[in-house]
Every structure is written in C-alpha cells, then in structure tokens.
Amino acid sequence: MAELAENSRIAAYIRVSTERQKEEESHIRQKDTIKAWAERRDIPEENIDFYEDIAISGQSENRDDYNDLMDTYPEYDAIVVRELSRFGRDLGTIVTDVDEITNSDTEFVSTTEQFDTSSAMGSAMLGVIAVMNQLTSDLARERAERMHERRKEQGLPVGRKRKLDDKAMEDVYKWREMGMSYSQITALVSEMHGVDVDRSTIYRYCDKAGVEPEAET
Numbered sequence: 001m002a003e004l005a006e007n008s009r010i011a012a013y014i015r016v017s018t019e020r021q022k023e024e025e026s027h028i029r030q031k032d033t034i035k036a037w038a039e040r041r042d043i044p045e046e047n048i049d050f051y052e053d054i055a056i057s058g059q060s061e062n063r064d065d066y067n068d069l070m071d072t073y074p075e076y077d078a079i080v081v082r083e084l085s086r087f088g089r090d091l092g093t094i095v096t097d098v099d100e101i102t103n104s105d106t107e108f109v110s111t112t113e114q115f116d117t118s119s120a121m122g123s124a125m126l127g128v129i130a131v132m133n134q135l136t137s138d139l140a141r142e143r144a145e146r147m148h149e150r151r152k153e154q155g156l157p158v159g160r161k162r163k164l165d166d167k168a169m170e171d172v173y174k175w176r177e178m179g180m181s182y183s184q185i186t187a188l189v190s191e192m193h194g195v196d197v198d199r200s201t202i203y204r205y206c207d208k209a210g211v212e213p214e215a216e217t
Helices: 019-023 026-040 064-075 091-102 120-153 166-177 182-193 199-209
Strands: 010-016 048-054 078-081 107-110
Touching: 010 026, 010 064, 026 048, 026 078, 048 064, 064 091, 064 182, 091 107, 091 199, 166 182, 166 199, 182 199
Parallel strands: 010 048, 010 078, 078 107
Antiparallel strands: none
C-alpha cells in the first residue's frame, strides 16, 4: 500500500468514555496528538475531519459519530485514532471494522501503537491481530462444541437462538442490496423487528452471505 500523501483526506476519530475524562480534556489531547501526526506528514489541518463521541463507552451501540464514520469512511484516504482502544473495546469488533475499512482502500492509523496499514509493517500487524482473534474464536468454538456434546449426551437443550429470525434476515439482505448503510439497517432492524444488534453484526451477516448493494445499470 502507498504511503499517505500531503493532500490526503483524513477522518480522525476521538472518543472519551466518561464525564471525568471529558473534564480532564482527554478528547483535546487526542485531537492534538492527531494534529501533530498530520503535521509531521505535512498534511494540513483543513484536510482533517474530526468525529467525536464524548462520554460514551467503546462497547456502546449509540456511538453516533462512530456510526457516521463507518458510513462515510470510503470518502477518506485514512482513518486515524490516537490508540486502538479509542476505536473500541472489543477486539473482535475492532478487527472486523478495520478489515472492512482497509478492504475499501482506506488506510487505518493508530498513532500510539504506530499502527499504519499504509506501511508493510502496519499491514503485518493487522494480520497478527487478525490471527490472534481467529485463534481466540477457534478456541471458543471448540469449547462450545465440547459443551454442546456434553449437553446432548445429558439430554439437555443445545444451541443458541440466532439474534435475527428468517424474516429479519430477509429484510437485512434486501435493504443492503438496496444500498442502505449498515448503520441504517441496524436502526431499521430495531424499529421494525424490535431487535437491537450492532452494525458489526449486520456487517458480518451480509459479508458471510456475500450480500452487497446491487450495481446500477
């Protein structure tokens, strides 16, 4: 991947999870760090759009600016955060969303961990994180399978109900094919089916099924 150029358009994501962090101006320090990162690369401040969620947990589904960012990231050359923990608390969601971003040719940068997918080392680091996440997932699946067999042998109920029923899944695929964003679909699922899921879940469902917006003719 190519290094970021001076005229690159940047989306910076800022998040503080508590009112105390807000009072201590953590969000301002995050912003200053990203500005300094851009200055070292001769990227002017007017090329940076800031998305800020203040006093909101990294696991919250109500991160409005985060959801907006995940809908608009293809417009940017790079998404920049001060550190990965600002992007989210759940490693699986972080890897899923970063993978989605980088697959669209938008780079992802964390200034603290010096994690930059525009470099070979940054791309390798993303691969390591993905491998570790896959290992964790595989181990969890193996434990679940063993538990499944034990419960089956004991004549106990097994399996977990899927979050969305067949009708909801049908609507999800239909809305995605219509070109709706994952955040818009998340809101519609909550409104029309009464089920709260995060946008990463919707993304995984659509990605697994290979559902994408229909090409215009």
